[in-house]
Amino acid sequence: MSQVAIIVNGKARKADVEPRMLLVHVLREQFNLTGTHLGCDTSQCGACTVLVDGRSAKSCTIFAVQADGSEVTTIEGLATDGQLHPLQKGFWDAHGLQCGYCTPGMIMSAVTLLRDTPDPTEAQIREGIAGNLCRCTGYQHIVDAIQLAAGRR
Amino acid sequence: MIPTGFEYERATSVADAVARLRASNGAAKLIAGGHSLVPLMKLRLSEPGRLIDIARIPELCGIRQVGDAIEIGAATVHHDVATSPLIATRCPMLAEAAAEIGDPQVRNRGTLGGSLAHADPSADYPAVILVLNATIHIVGPGGERVVQAATFFKDLLTVDLDPQEVIVSVRFKPVVSAGYAKLHQRASHYAIVGVAGVLDIQGGVVRSACVAVTGASTHAMRLSNVEHALAGQPLNDESIHKAASIAGAGVAVVNADVHASEEYRRAMIPVFTKRALEKARARSSA
Numbered sequence: 108m109s110q111v112a113i114i115v116n117g118k119a120r121k122a123d124v125e126p127r128m129l130l131v132h133v134l135r136e137q138f139n140l141t142g143t144h145l146g147c148d149t150s151q152c153g154a155c156t157v158l159v160d161g162r163s164a165k166s167c168t169i170f171a172v173q174a175d176g177s178e179v180t181t182i183e184g185l186a187t188d189g190q191l192h193p194l195q196k197g198f199w200d201a202h203g204l205q206c207g208y209c210t211p212g213m214i215m216s217a218v219t220l221l222r223d224t225p226d227p228t229e230a231q232i233r234e235g236i237a238g239n240l241c242r243c244t245g246y247q248h249i250v251d252a253i254q255l256a257a258g259r260r
Numbered sequence: 261m262i263p264t265g266f267e268y269e270r271a272t273s274v275a276d277a278v279a280r281l282r283a284s285n286g287a288a289k290l291i292a293g294g295h296s297l298v299p300l301m302k303l304r305l306s307e308p309g310r311l312i313d314i315a316r317i318p319e320l321c322g323i324r325q326v327g328d329a330i331e332i333g334a335a336t337v338h339h340d341v342a343t344s345p346l347i348a349t350r351c352p353m354l355a356e357a358a359a360e361i362g363d364p365q366v367r368n369r370g371t372l373g374g375s376l377a378h379a380d381p382s383a384d385y386p387a388v389i390l391v392l393n394a395t396i397h398i399v400g401p402g403g404e405r406v407v408q409a410a411t412f413f414k415d416l417l418t419v420d421l422d423p424q425e426v427i428v429s430v431r432f433k434p435v436v437s438a439g440y441a442k443l444h445q446r447a448s449h450y451a452i453v454g455v456a457g458v459l460d461i462q463g464g465v466v467r468s469a470c471v472a473v474t475g476a477s478t479h480a481m482r483l484s485n486v487e488h489a490l491a492g493q494p495l496n497d498e499s500i501h502k503a504a505s506i507a508g509a510g511v512a513v514v515n516a517d518v519h520a521s522e523e524y525r526r527a528m529i530p531v532f533t534k535r536a537l538e539k540a541r542a543r544s545s546a
């Protein structure tokens with residue numbers, strides 16, 4: 108067992124983990140943050156995307172021990188004072204989801220995209236979510252949602 | 261998917277990483293970004309007894325100018341290479357290749373050294389490193405050694421690197437008149453075929469060319485017939501077309517998998533060679 112100390116959504120958390128424990132499992136099963144989804148478990152779909160030290164990363168492809176000492180932000184950490192984050196609001200208003208399985212990962216990727224590119228073109232948005240798969244929407248409404256959020260910030 | 265159990269430790273310096281590798285007697289493996297190794301471990305295709313994390317070693321991270329060369333630390337992530345202003349102005353082909361690796365999340369974690377050490381047959385960096393005639397700087401129990409890119413890539417997932425050695429950095433003379441063109445595998449974005457080309461042009465004539473392909477065969481390799489066909493020729497549509505048309509002709513083993521047949525890959529090598537050379541030409545006149 109190893110002890111990891113991770114700042115999760117602004118709070119210092121500790122957990123005893125086996126080194127082989129993936130970050131996604133620690134977030135979901137030890138910290139009860141089930142907003143982060145496990146989709147493919149093979150590094151392809153991006154449903155498990157969180158921010159590690161401010162940048163998007165697939166939490167199914169990181170051992171929790173690698174994140175020891177890092178700051179992690181999950182979908183649960185975006186809203187402030189009961190107000191949805193502009194991207195959450197954008198997905199709501201532009202119908203950026205159907206079943207919602209991909210949505211937390213999509214939004215976390217979009218957070219990094221808008222940090223790097225505050226006023227993205229459609230092509231830049233599509234590139235920004237290239238690591239996230241959605242089986243429902245056909246992506247168009249997701250692109251619209253991110254564009255809407257970018258314009259409102 | 262959960263890998264077999266292992267011990268985890270972090271190295272604080274390159275010397276510390278080498279000492280830990282040595283002490284483990286072959287049980288340990290380095291981990292940098294983990295974006296080749298973790299998927300393999302989850303499939304239990306790789307079962308190291310210990311992981312030595314080198315991702316946070318300060319001396320392994322960063323991009324620096326050293327005289328007229330550029331040095332990139334082995335643990336520098338793809339995103340930092342893709343967005344470095346120094347690389348964008350002095351060696352745009354490298355920024356272009358880094359920006360096309362995988363997806364944003366992969367580029368935020370994966371490293372240059374990990375990509376070279378792993379040497380996936382479809383990885384992007386190897387083709388670029390070959391045409392830049394880069395040197396790979398390695399530290400092991402016996403001290404430091406320098407390997408030319410031309411002799412580094414040996415075979416499928418096989419490079420000139422001992423299990424007890426650490427890649428520390430890659431160095432090269434930057435060049436502007438160069439391009440990288442890639443046919444993406446639609447899901448993973450790995451290269452089905454990727455071609456890098458560097459043109460040395462004087463007075464409209466190609467003095468020499470360096471061209472390499474990745475994705476096509478067991479490992480990235482130079483296309484010397486294309487290089488010879490271009491050398492000494494005036495640089496125009498016709499010379500590019502002629503040289504590109506023979507690209508891949510000398511490659512004995514061409515991969516076939518669910519993403520592309522051998523025939524398709526062979527057909528795509530000239531197409532992407534032409535695109536890479538056209539990018540190089542466009543940059544030379546810009």
Ligand SMILES: Cc1cc2nc3c(=O)[nH]c(=O)nc-3n(C[C@H](O)[C@H](O)[C@H](O)COP(=O)(O)OP(=O)(O)OC[C@H]3O[C@@H](n4cnc5c(N)ncnc54)[C@H](O)[C@@H]3O)c2cc1C
Nearest residue numbers: 292293294295296297362370371373374383384427449450
């Ligand atoms: C979904 C997905 C898509 C991808 N798409 C692409 C793509 O389009 N193009 C592409 O090129 N790659 C792609 N990759 C691979 C990615 O670029 C990897 O990050 C890279 O190949 C390995 O780098 P790493 O730092 O993650 O290495 P790790 O996984 O940490 O290590 C890989 C191997 O290298 C060794 N190693 C690591 N660093 C060193 C060092 N400094 N010295 C000696 N040995 C070392 C390790 O021991 C291990 O054996 C993709 C990966 C994923 C998961």
Ligand code: FES
Nearest residue numbers: 146147148153167
């Ligand atoms: S669950 Fe991590 S990428 Fe699909």
Ligand code: FES
Nearest residue numbers: 205207241242243
């Ligand atoms: S909304 Fe169902 S997977 Fe995207």
